[in-house]
Amino acid sequence: MHTLSEKTLKAIKSDFDSLRCTSKLSSEARALLASVAVKRKLSSEDYLWEMGDPGEFIGIIASGLIEITRYSLGGDEEIAMGIFGPSDVIGLSAVMKKTSYPGSAKALAKETEVIKLYLRPVLQTKKPINTEIHTWIREMFLQHEQVLRDKIDILNAGAVENRVFELINHLIRRFGRHESHLKHFIPIRLTRAQAAKMTDVRVETIIRLISRWQKQHLLSWTQDGILIENLPMLEKSLSKNKRLK
Numbered sequence: 001m002h003t004l005s006e007k008t009l010k011a012i013k014s015d016f017d018s019l020r021c022t023s024k025l026s027s028e029a030r031a032l033l034a035s036v037a038v039k040r041k042l043s044s045e046d047y048l049w050e051m052g053d054p055g056e057f058i059g060i061i062a063s064g065l066i067e068i069t070r071y072s073l074g075g076d077e078e079i080a081m082g083i084f085g086p087s088d089v090i091g092l093s094a095v096m097k098k099t100s101y102p103g104s105a106k107a108l109a110k111e112t113e114v115i116k117l118y119l120r121p122v123l124q125t126k127k128p129i130n131t132e133i134h135t136w137i138r139e140m141f142l143q144h145e146q147v148l149r150d151k152i153d154i155l156n157a158g159a160v161e162n163r164v165f166e167l168i169n170h171l172i173r174r175f176g177r178h179e180s181h182l183k184h185f186i187p188i189r190l191t192r193a194q195a196a197k198m199t200d201v202r203v204e205t206i207i208r209l210i211s212r213w214q215k216q217h218l219l220s221w222t223q224d225g226i227l228i229e230n231l232p233m234l235e236k237s238l239s240k241n242k243r244l245k
Contacts, residue, residue: 012037015062015115020087021140022060029132038116042107048090048114051104055094057116059105061086064112065188070103080197082147083108085175085188089140095119096137109189147174155200161238163199164209168219168228182233186226213237 016022016030025033039062042048048059051070059066061084068081068090081103084090094101122133150170157166168186177185192210196203213219218234220227228234 008039009034012039012115015039015060019060019062021089021143022087022136025136026129026132028129029136032122032127032129032133033117036118036122038118040114040116042112042114044107044110044112046107046112048105048107048116049101051102052100055091055097055099055101057118058089058091058095060115060117061088061090062113062115064107064109065190065194066090066105066112066114067108067194068103068105082151083190083194083198084147088147088174089144092137092141092144108191108194151198154198160199160201160205161209163201164195164206165234165238167195167199168226168234171226172228172231182230184228184231186228188225189223190226192221 012034013030016025016034022030022033038057040048042064048066063086066084066088068084069078070081071078090105091101093099119133119137123130154163154166154170157163171186171188171190172184175186175188177187179185192206193203195201195210196206199206210219210221213234214221216237217229218237219229
């Protein structure tokens with residue numbers, strides 16, 4: 001295990017207290033994870049790791065966005081596996097299986113912060129607290145798998161409007177702030193190009209669709225995030241468009 005300065009250790013512990021994925025851990029477990037943690041700041045397009053790199057650490061996203069991509073078998077097409085944001089944990093499979101990362105992890109936001117956890121020294125020690133850490137790892141595995149399943153659901157949602165609506169629901173479940181039963185705010189700076197990639201839709205089509213929804217006062221797509229003005233009406237508009245077709 002590496003030695004951290006008192007200031008750095010305190011900052012990481014503070015992150016663990018506030019992040020959804022670690023806040024429910026015992027103070028002892030959080031302190032143990034902090035002892036093997038390094039915090040890294042990434043700019044947009046910076047790589048946390050690249051496909052094929054040895055799986056040495058897992059990443060807990062403290063802020064910003066990370067996209068996981070991998071190349072097709074022919075190596076000529078980059079496939080988006082998912083976009084991950086605050087409190088998401090990535091890289092578990094490679095670390096636990098002691099293999100290389102199956103995809104690349106690239107920052108999508110200008111100010112992305114990731115806590116790198118070098119878990120193996122912790123897991124190799126025989127301490128009672130390890131039971132809690134192992135339980136936490138299993139829970140993070142399940143959450144990561146759910147994100148990947150959601151990606152499949154988004155792509156299988158059918159028409160363009162349905163796919164984008166499914167993406168919005170996916171983001172609400174993971175990051176949303178529920179202002180009322182109608183209004184929901186997603187504090188994620190997702191560009192239209194990124195939304196297009198996640199839904200396998202042309203960027204121009206996404207731009208037109210979002211513009212229409214904004215004119216109908218169903219949502220606002222801003223630099224600070226996505227404000228859904230009226231979720232039930234947005235869903236109703238999908239049903240209406242479907243009947244018209």
